[in-house]
Amino acid sequence: MGNTFAPFIFALVMVGIVLELVRRKVFREKYAALWLIIGASALVLAGWPGLLPAVSKALGVQVASNLLFALCIILLLGVCLHLSWELSVVEDENRTLAEELAILRAAVERIEVELSGVEQKVTAAAKERLPLPEGSSPFTVGNGPDIFPSNNPLEGK
Amino acid sequence: MSCTNARRVLVIMPAWNEGETVGSTVTEVLDLDEGYDVLVVDDGSTDGTASVARAAGATVLRLPFNMGVGGAMRTGFKFADRYGYDAVIQVDADGQHDPREISEVLKGLETADISIGARFAAKGDYRVSGPRRWAMVFLAAVISGLSRTKLTDVTSGFRAGNRRAIAQYLDHYPAEYLGDTIDSLVVAIKSGCRVTQVPVAMRPRQGGTPSHNPVKSAIYLLRSVFALLFAMTRSRSRIAAQEGTA
Numbered sequence: 001m002g003n004t005f006a007p008f009i010f011a012l013v014m015v016g017i018v019l020e021l022v023r024r025k026v027f028r029e030k031y032a033a034l035w036l037i038i039g040a041s042a043l044v045l046a047g048w049p050g051l052l053p054a055v056s057k058a059l060g061v062q063v064a065s066n067l068l069f070a071l072c073i074i075l076l077l078g079v080c081l082h083l084s085w086e087l088s089v090v091e092d093e094n095r096t097l098a099e100e101l102a103i104l105r106a107a108v109e110r111i112e113v114e115l116s117g118v119e120q121k122v123t124a125a126a127k128e129r130l131p132l133p134e135g136s137s138p139f140t141v142g143n144g145p146d147i148f149p150s151n152n153p154l155e156g157k
Numbered sequence: 158m159s160c161t162n163a164r165r166v167l168v169i170m171p172a173w174n175e176g177e178t179v180g181s182t183v184t185e186v187l188d189l190d191e192g193y194d195v196l197v198v199d200d201g202s203t204d205g206t207a208s209v210a211r212a213a214g215a216t217v218l219r220l221p222f223n224m225g226v227g228g229a230m231r232t233g234f235k236f237a238d239r240y241g242y243d244a245v246i247q248v249d250a251d252g253q254h255d256p257r258e259i260s261e262v263l264k265g266l267e268t269a270d271i272s273i274g275a276r277f278a279a280k281g282d283y284r285v286s287g288p289r290r291w292a293m294v295f296l297a298a299v300i301s302g303l304s305r306t307k308l309t310d311v312t313s314g315f316r317a318g319n320r321r322a323i324a325q326y327l328d329h330y331p332a333e334y335l336g337d338t339i340d341s342l343v344v345a346i347k348s349g350c351r352v353t354q355v356p357v358a359m360r361p362r363q364g365g366t367p368s369h370n371p372v373k374s375a376i377y378l379l380r381s382v383f384a385l386l387f388a389m390t391r392s393r394s395r396i397a398a399q400e401g402t403a
Contacts, residue, residue: 095224095332099232102198102218103239 011042031086034079041071164243166263167236170197170215171229172250176204179250183213186248186256193259196236197250198229206250226314227330227337234326246317254315258357262317269353270322271345273308274315276359287371292378296339296385304346308354312338312381315357325350328394335384343388 018035021027045052045068056064168186172179179197186195197210201223211217218232230247237245244266248254258274265272285293293312301308314337318326322345329344330337346352 095228095231098221098224099228099235102220102232103236106216106218106236 008043008046011039011046015039015043031082034075034082038075165241166191166193167233167240167242167245168193168195168259169230169233169237169245169247170195170210170250171200171226171233171247172197172202172206172210173200173223173229174202174204174206175250176202176206176209178252179206180209180213182248182250182252182256183210183215185252186259187214189256189259191260194242196233198233200224200226200229225332225334225337227332227341230337231326231330231332234323234330238323238327242323244317244319245323247314249314253359253361255358255360258315258355262315262355262357265353265355266317266319268351270319270325270350271342271352272317273310273313273352273354274317274357275308275310275354276313276315276357287374288378289374292374292381296381299385300339300342300346303343304352306352306354308352310354311342314338322350325394329391333384335381339381339384340388340391343385344391344394347391348393 015036018027018032018039022029022032052068053064056062056067059067061067061070170179170182183195183197186193195215197206197215197217199207199210199217199219201220207217207219218236220229220232224232233247234245244263246259246262248256248259254274262272262274293310296311297309300311312335325345325348326341329348330341333340342352
């Protein structure tokens with residue numbers, strides 16, 4: 001009995017780890033599915049030691065362990081394919097985001113430059129009429145490019 | 158954006174660590190004074206490419222990491238589409254493409270959707286040999302057959318496109334190796350874009366060294382055939398629907 005007890009415990013621990021990772025939201029459920037299938041099959045095979053030889057005989061596989069290896073390889077190939085596929089999707093999304101980011105960054109930089117020009121004009125016009133207290137301009141831009149350093153209303157802060 | 162009534166042309170220049178040459182190339186294009194806007198797509202450079210290009214007067218898009226020429230061009234097409242340009246033309250930042258030929262290549266758009274500046278078409282003295290040449294001849298023959306026009310240089314990066322081509326590229330423009338030249342062209346032809354070529358002369362590179370390694374050329378041949386075979390099996394894009402809304 002000793003030689004079936006160890007694999008059973010091993011399979012149980014693996015299923016436990018996967019379930020716990022899903023519960024803690026470390027793993028997304030879609031990645032866990034394949035591992036849970038593998039863990040559950042290992043549990044069944046370890047729990048009923050007579051099952052593997054019986055199935056092998058029915059399928060015409062002479063050595064029972066070969067059936068186990070073949071199934072393992074197929075499942076692992078499935079996991080690999082799934083990961084490659086997910087990775088390609090993620091890479092594609094990542095690239096699209098980078099493209100968006102580059103275009104938005106150029107737009108923001110242009111707007112910042114234009115805005116500091118407007119801000120410059122407004123503060124100049126306001127100063128002519130009535131000198132405003134430091135930093136009270138309605139057109140202050142946070143962390144904008146310091147294009148007009150001498151007249152920047154943020155400078156006093 | 159200087160002339161509003163004429164068609165707006167965007168010159169897209171993908172650049173990766175080309176700080177030495179990008180400035181002079183941008184200046185040359187702007188000095189033509191034909192109202193072209195220049196967009197430099199800085200493909201994750203670690204040198205001063207972006208600042209040099211900006212100082213020369215180009216709009217600069219900075220990609221956060223290197224995505225290859227295909228990725229840079231995709232970004233450029235997206236930009237052109239968003240800002241409503243009528244035509245785009247790709248020009249290398251290393252100065253190999255003569256900016257004075259831009260108007261020639263753009264003229265090809267009068268009769269087609271994509272116009273390629275071809276390097277072997279009886280002008281200039283561009284030469285390659287060995288496996289790289291076989292690859293180019295083979296690719297040109299296959300793609301000429303597809304497009305039913307005589308094309309002699311399908312891997313040239315000096316190419317222009319109109320709105321229809323931009324819409325097509327937005328749908329399918331792979332960022333993989335050779336995807337930007339062969340794959341995109343094959344799918345564009347399948348999707349009904351007309352292609353033409355204009356002979357251009359190439360200038361020697363102003364910076365960097367071209368590779369003449371025969372092993373690299375052989376790998377190039379294999380990869381280009383691979384890319385072509387994949388491209389042939391791809392399905393056409395639906396750009397007819399987008400044309401109506403544009």
